[in-house]
Amino acid sequence: MTVALLFRNSLILVLFLSTTVRSTTQPKMSTLSEKFMENSAIFSGELFSTIAKADDPTKNIIISPLSVQTCVALAYAGASGETAHEIVKGLRLVSDKREEVAESYAEFLQSYKDNQLVKIANKIYVNQNYKLKESFKEITGKYFNSEADTLNVANPAAAADKINKWVEDKTNNKIKDLISSDNIDDLTRLVLVNAIYFKGNWAKKFDKENTMKESFYFNENDSVQVDMMTQKSKFRFGVFEDLDATTLELPYADSNLSMLIVLPNQRTGLKDVGSKLKNKSIFEISQNMYETEVSVMFPKFKVDYAVELTEPLKKMGMTKMFSNAAEFDNMLEQPEELKVSKVLHKAFIEVNEEGTEAAAATGAVIRMRRSLPKPPRQFKADHPFVFVIYDKTAVLFVGTIRKLTPANCSHDEL
Template sequence: MFDFNLQFARGGANVTVELFELLTAGGVKQNIVFSPFSIQTCAALAFAGASGETADQIAEGLKFASNFHPEVAETFQHVFEKYKDSELLKIANKVYVQEGQQFKPDYEVALKESYNAEAENLNFAESESAAAAINSWVEDKTAGQIKDLVSASAINELTRLVLLNALHFKGSWAHKFDEEQTAEDDFWVSEEESIKLPYMNQKAKFGYGFFEELNCQALEMPYNNSDLSMLVLLPNEREGLKSLAEKLKSVNLVDLAGNLDYSEDVVVQFPKFKVEFEVELTETLKKLGISKIFSEEAEFNNMLQSPEGLQVSNVFHKAVIEVNEEGTEAAAATAMIMMTRCMLMPLQFTADRPFFYAIWNKRNILFAGAFVNAPTA
């Protein structure tokens, strides 16, 4: 039997790499964090009311497991159900609709039953109060981590719908770092330039891999009482992140999970950091082949009972991540590779140069990003 959930996970891994490449066009010059799953989920709320080429572009561009609405809904529902009682991960969806507008019955059912999405009327003509209501919901669902996602200027009397996804993750490490062991050391922002950063230090059994074809080491640090973990891909060279991003297009991150070894202690030196990132995704989505949603030809005729046409005006995405000795807090509101081992010394993983990271369950990637420099905030 075809495994749509695995197909969706592999698609999510591919879209993570594609989004990473697009969001770091011109080189990875700034810290970045984003949630591919949040972006996919928000788009799925639109997909549920789309038809024709519009629906096909969303499904293909964001690597859904299918372009058949029930199958797509089932793959998202699988993830929602998996974490519905999780203390670490909270997922929330909401659709605000202009006062006086009515959903088509099938779309209303899909929102509620397939995407666990609340619906609420709002008067978008009162843009200040509408934006305040939207931002308040996002802030509440992300435990205060994501503020001011949308501006009043993005909303007006022509606005009919605002589709929202919010993710909040807060997990403690299965192997916590001792704060007394945290110490400053060099972080190499380029081949010859370094800055001082606080590093967490410990020795414990972590998932470890050395991927020759990617020219990087991999470390997986699990979170307590969960199937979620942080995967870190560390280039072997100080300026190797751009090359790693290119090489990642030739593999699927899901396949890396089976090539990590958990049997040996690893000496880990990992920086403490907090990163915030925001982006308007219209041009990014167009580069993924999702263009029709932004045009007057957009086919969103399955959403509202009103005969007026709908199109997307903006897609905002904002994410934040903080990593410390206790664990990680993150929020957002949008080929076989063999392992080689040739070390007799204790395995060392020193993240003293720009690296790629993801928070995942070895399938679905909830957050991804790169740490390349000291945060300016």
């Protein structure tokens, strides 16, 4: 961590995401919810594109934009001035009014309250020697359903363990060791955490007997043998000339959730598709797909991913919250100067014949200043592609499979 002449207490933001699919039909959305959905989709594309550009081009990616957005939105609830303005703009929040932002999250979380597929939780850990401002505690508790707990930063190992155990519990043990003891010290004031868990079965499962070894190309010529799931059935399908790609939607059983796959037409077309998706909403893509018979070949895979999000968020315009000029004066009763020192994110996904299991976690540390054809369509995902897990309200996960190996081609049942 960079040493500065002025130090700030630290606030750690931690977000977690996993999946469980058994959702029910959701009620008609309000205008606020519609804007939340639209803006969330834009933020998802921008965050994914920013990370993909900076990351190793051979590395698989899985992130939860919703988890990141929610965690930083918790920090926004205690921000003011230019810091708050940058967060509103960078996260694509529905308004620059704190109450409207809070209400949009309240409506979103309410829509998942009794959902057995997707579980969402928020938590605030505060240094045991400090107290949250009542206004901050009220808005995060009432609108974000966030519980508060104390943290003994004098014992960094125990403090990190306490947070990590909460994360493991909320992500079905899929996300481990999100926070290390090195991230916590006597300047740490708060740790903000969001968690989502999802696990879903396909509405149309793949028959294991039809899974076969096929080549997966990670460039024009080089390939590896992977387990490729196959089936022929009716799915929503799309051809997008502007993306130079085709799309397929695989719905999950008893829910509004689906996995949407964007497959470049060229084996080496992933980079171009990824950049184009920054300006094209997943919901816009979905609206321009149609149901038809499709012959599908789709690989089994398992991916773990970790990324430090400070630089990507700065590139998206959120710079002041990381600086010694950060304004987080609405969090603690004591007059402390705070800044975000780190934003950590971990994610996991596994896809097989039965369905999908996914998890993710993000943490941020705030410190003291310091047309329909007759034959079936073909959809063969034998080269790098983008995938999105979403429903009618938000993008839960987005990722890309760039390269597969025997190690991340799973044979396990979910």
